[in-house]
Amino acid sequence: MSNELLADTWQDYELIDSGNGERLERWSECIVRRPDPQVLWAPANKKLWKQAKARYLRSNTGGGHWEGLENYPRQWKINWHDLTFLIKPTDFKHMGLFPEQAANWLWCANKIKAAKRPIRVLNLFAYTGGATVSAVSAGAEVCHVDAAKGMVNWAKENLKESNLGNRKARFITDDVLKFVQREKRRESFYDAIIMDPPSYGRGSNGETWKIEKNLYPLIKACKEILTQKPLFFLINGYTAGLAPRVLQNLLDIELKSFKGIATSGEIGIPHSQRDLILPCGVFGRWESQ
DSSP, X not given: OEEEEEOOOOSSEEEEEEETTEEEEEETTEEEEEEOTTOOSOOSOGGGGGGOSEEEEEOTTSOEXXXXXXXXXXXXXXXXTTEEEEEOOOTTSXXXXXXXXXXXXXXXXXXXXXXXXXXXXXXESOTTOHHHHHHHHTTOEEEEEESOHHHHHHHHHHHHHTTOTTSOEEEEESOHHHHHHHHHHTTOOBSEEEEOOOSEEEOTTSOEEEHXXXXXXXXXXXXXXXXXXXXXXXEEESSOOOOHHHHHHHHHHHXXXXXXXXXXXXXXXXXXXXXXXXXXXXXXXXXXX
């Protein structure tokens, strides 16, 4: 089963327009322009783009840089429902949050609340903790794992900004596969797993990650630390380059011993000034029945 999820519950984030390889976005009161390789069409209204006071420009030799960031604070806050996140433009064009993932945050939170039982969630490749904060807010106990110490610290800040610092959350800087393997030895089990694997990356001790080689073994390892009645298993694919059905097939194969259903699809963000959906990655998810 395939479908499309839309991140359409934002007030502090807005995809105003897109065109010529760029997004025009509002993050709270700050409007920026950022590259997006999916945008192959022309802008709807060129006048709108004059609102942006900061722009990320790609370099011909790789990488890139921001222009105009001095017009905005070094960091600022953005709200989604009752949650608060810190936005800090990075050297790699990212803002510290992927707004399309709000569609997944909402789905996970609703599943946790509807379970009406204690839920332990493992969030792998957890970045700055959007899913972690949402799951904690829904009442789950969350273990947040990422190989980048800076991202883990940022996630801790986000939890505090949302006034959830007293909830049950554990933050780990580690290689995700090694951590999962240790959790199996410790007989530490989870009711739900979230992962957002990159196409390529390095672990905390220089371990190499390639999604084509390492994703399936990771899913197999994660299956070994699921409780007897798991709630859900979610895989995001922002840069994976994989078809949604690939993620669904992996979940179908590995979780066939549990009673549930796997689905997959695309995630998108609607524009505010034109009738278009911007594709922002794929997902595969399994949920209990």
